[in-house]
Amino acid sequence: MSLNKVMLIGRLGADPELKYSQSGTPVARMRIATSETYTDREGNRQESTEWHTVVVFQRQAENCANYLSKGSMVYVEGSLQTRQWQDQQGQNRYTTEIKGQRVQFLDRKGDGPGAPAQGGGERRSFQQPQQSQQRGGRQAPPADDGFDDLGPAFPSEVSGMDDVPF
Amino acid sequence: MSLNKVMLIGRLGADPELKYSQSGTPVARMRIATSETYTDREGNRQESTEWHTVVVFQRQAENCANYLSKGSMVYVEGSLQTRQWQDQQGQNRYTTEIKGQRVQFLDRKGDGPGAPAQGGGERRSFQQPQQSQQRGGRQAPPADDGFDDLGPAFPSEVSGMDDVPF
Amino acid sequence: MSLNKVMLIGRLGADPELKYSQSGTPVARMRIATSETYTDREGNRQESTEWHTVVVFQRQAENCANYLSKGSMVYVEGSLQTRQWQDQQGQNRYTTEIKGQRVQFLDRKGDGPGAPAQGGGERRSFQQPQQSQQRGGRQAPPADDGFDDLGPAFPSEVSGMDDVPF
Amino acid sequence: MSLNKVMLIGRLGADPELKYSQSGTPVARMRIATSETYTDREGNRQESTEWHTVVVFQRQAENCANYLSKGSMVYVEGSLQTRQWQDQQGQNRYTTEIKGQRVQFLDRKGDGPGAPAQGGGERRSFQQPQQSQQRGGRQAPPADDGFDDLGPAFPSEVSGMDDVPF
DNA sequence: TTTT
DNA sequence: TTTT
Numbered sequence: 001m002s003l004n005k006v007m008l009i010g011r012l013g014a015d016p017e018l019k020y021s022q023s024g025t026p027v028a029r030m031r032i033a034t035s036e037t038y039t040d041r042e043g044n045r046q047e048s049t050e051w052h053t054v055v056v057f058q059r060q061a062e063n064c065a066n067y068l069s070k071g072s073m074v075y076v077e078g079s080l081q082t083r084q085w086q087d088q089q090g091q092n093r094y095t096t097e098i099k100g101q102r103v104q105f106l107d108r109k110g111d112g113p114g115a116p117a118q119g120g121g122e123r124r125s126f127q128q129p130q131q132s133q134q135r136g137g138r139q140a141p142p143a144d145d146g147f148d149d150l151g152p153a154f155p156s157e158v159s160g161m162d163d164v165p166f
Numbered sequence: 167m168s169l170n171k172v173m174l175i176g177r178l179g180a181d182p183e184l185k186y187s188q189s190g191t192p193v194a195r196m197r198i199a200t201s202e203t204y205t206d207r208e209g210n211r212q213e214s215t216e217w218h219t220v221v222v223f224q225r226q227a228e229n230c231a232n233y234l235s236k237g238s239m240v241y242v243e244g245s246l247q248t249r250q251w252q253d254q255q256g257q258n259r260y261t262t263e264i265k266g267q268r269v270q271f272l273d274r275k276g277d278g279p280g281a282p283a284q285g286g287g288e289r290r291s292f293q294q295p296q297q298s299q300q301r302g303g304r305q306a307p308p309a310d311d312g313f314d315d316l317g318p319a320f321p322s323e324v325s326g327m328d329d330v331p332f
Numbered sequence: 333m334s335l336n337k338v339m340l341i342g343r344l345g346a347d348p349e350l351k352y353s354q355s356g357t358p359v360a361r362m363r364i365a366t367s368e369t370y371t372d373r374e375g376n377r378q379e380s381t382e383w384h385t386v387v388v389f390q391r392q393a394e395n396c397a398n399y400l401s402k403g404s405m406v407y408v409e410g411s412l413q414t415r416q417w418q419d420q421q422g423q424n425r426y427t428t429e430i431k432g433q434r435v436q437f438l439d440r441k442g443d444g445p446g447a448p449a450q451g452g453g454e455r456r457s458f459q460q461p462q463q464s465q466q467r468g469g470r471q472a473p474p475a476d477d478g479f480d481d482l483g484p485a486f487p488s489e490v491s492g493m494d495d496v497p498f
Numbered sequence: 499m500s501l502n503k504v505m506l507i508g509r510l511g512a513d514p515e516l517k518y519s520q521s522g523t524p525v526a527r528m529r530i531a532t533s534e535t536y537t538d539r540e541g542n543r544q545e546s547t548e549w550h551t552v553v554v555f556q557r558q559a560e561n562c563a564n565y566l567s568k569g570s571m572v573y574v575e576g577s578l579q580t581r582q583w584q585d586q587q588g589q590n591r592y593t594t595e596i597k598g599q600r601v602q603f604l605d606r607k608g609d610g611p612g613a614p615a616q617g618g619g620e621r622r623s624f625q626q627p628q629q630s631q632q633r634g635g636r637q638a639p640p641a642d643d644g645f646d647d648l649g650p651a652f653p654s655e656v657s658g659m660d661d662v663p664f
Numbered sequence: 665t666t667t668t
Numbered sequence: 669t670t671t672t
């Protein structure tokens with residue numbers, strides 16, 4: 001019986017990096033900042049920023065790479081994982097990352113595929129890099145793409161309460 | 167920007183009820199108890215129990231009906247939803263339920279399909295009620311059936327950190 | 333072993349109501365909306381809103397009454413509690429509420445006591461109702477008043493990592 | 499607007515280490531294991547363990563040192579923090595820890611100060627090391643000591659719903 | 665380095 | 669009854 005849960009709301013410090021594992025799995029890595037404000041002894045507002053590394057896989061990795069960029073605000077739910085690796089001196093080093101199970105995109109809510117583009121949220125074209133600046137190739141996002149608010153992970157219509165037979 | 171999140175760990179007060187919505191969607195309803203212990207002013211341990219109604223849908227509803235029973239311990243992640251309905255006097259009444267997005271089964275961990283049955287955890291036969299007492303019809307649970315610990319919602323192998331290409 | 337946890341981010345539908353229990357405990361009640369957006373089958377953005385009742389106690393109740401108002405955005409952490417009561421017909425009715433253990437104020441962060449007032453965030457004067465429209469009586473909020481981001485519940489300086497002796 | 503939240507349930511891999519910062523603040527460090535079980539492709543149960551470092555401060559640090567030991571099960575709520583430090587080669591290294599805001603003790607619930615000792619849960623005597631094996635010096639734990647279930651962080655009686663004036 |  |  002154990003629980004390993006992380007929940008973050010923050011902004012990307014850079015565009016997501018998308019790579020592929022040796023077995024071909026899409027993997028995206030994102031740096032996300034969370035900020036805590038507090039009042040110090042002199043009564044001044046202070047802010048301290050914490051940086052997190054989030055790794056996501058599969059279709060979600062591709063969605064993140066396609067729709068998120070530096071400055072995007074996201075909600076991330078995942079678990080903590082510490083990886084061991086070796087530095088150039090052959091010493092064991094450890095890196096703690098958040099394995100993201102769910103990433104929700106918090107910018108530009110209400111802006112679906114038919115909405116006018118306004119400087120953000122359009123599909124970034126990782127897979128067609130030659131179009132990356134031309135902004136003409138926007139596509140409708142897939143059904144469960146992260147453009148959702150922080151309610152359930154799945155669309156309401158799939159599991160609506162309207163028709164609960166109890 | 168909003169968040170609507172509930173996390174519970176508790177035990178079922180009764181077997182799950184499985185019904186089907188008019189559109190044929192499987193829906194399971196479970197009553198789950200959480201208990202809080204605290205020390206009163208006299209220094210005595212006190213316990214207060216809270217009862218929650220959890221509703222799950224689709225395949226997860228069937229898994230709950232098949233594998234959970236009165237007394238089972240579960241982890242539930244979901245969202246709050248309040249339904250309006252009318253009582254016999256035609257008055258509006260409200261019922262708050264937890265729409266479960268994830269239910270993890272916390273009993274009998276380590277007991278996979280090949281493990282010996284020991285008084286719990288076997289498949290209950292909602293869909294073959296005539297076998298419901300004979301216990302002979304056990305089946306291997308499906309791949310993502312809730313018999314998992316409280317880590318990520320998805321199997322590690324699907325998104326292992328071993329092969330992160332960064 | 334049980335867990336009963338609710339986390340909400342949403343906006344108040346009305347000003348908080350502050351009352352006092354028979355034993356004199358300050359109790360604030362707030363209605364909070366969370367909204368979920370999703371894409372329906374026709375590909376249109378839909379929004380569904382859920383309303384929650386949050387009850388907080390003691391100093392936090394007073395802080396909420398003093399600093400929050402209709403439209404304020406808050407983060408609430410608490411637990412689910414269902415109260416039984418009797419309607420006029422003497423029938424048992426049940427109301428589920430969130431007992432708030434922590435309420436963070438998400439509007440106007442960075443606006444401490446020395447910051448200029450700009451249409452929100454000033455202290456509402458529940459305890460001096462005759463001044464409630466004149467807005468001149470602003471006070472410095474107390475040290476742990478909810479004007480904090482969604483990090484730890486307690487100020488960093490109390491438990492900073494800078495000086496961890498390991 | 500940001501959120502930085504970690505929730506763990508797991509067991510201590512060793513007794514807590516209690517130290518004092520230069521300013522005299524008690525600081526406890528604990529290693530906590532969470533285990534995830536999953537079914538591999540061959541249908542076998544697999545378990546993978548993740549180790550976390552939790553740091554707590556002040557009175558909670560002392561409570562952890564006094565009441566927890568190797569093997570104790572705890573619920574931890576906190577936030578992620580990455581500290582920078584320098585190794586012997588003068589290189590920057592980073593360590594990610596969980597700053598615990600709340601630690602609940604999950605073993606032996608219902609065993610208050612008047613309950614018979616049975617091999618666990620008694621006060622460990624960090625501050626009176628000469629008594630550390632004799633087990634005679636048990637003390638009543640303080641009011642909010644972590645011997646509580648996973649409900650609200652504060653005792654029910656302080657903020658009971660029985661007397662809500664709405 | 666925990667536990668079942 | 670909130671908000672974008």
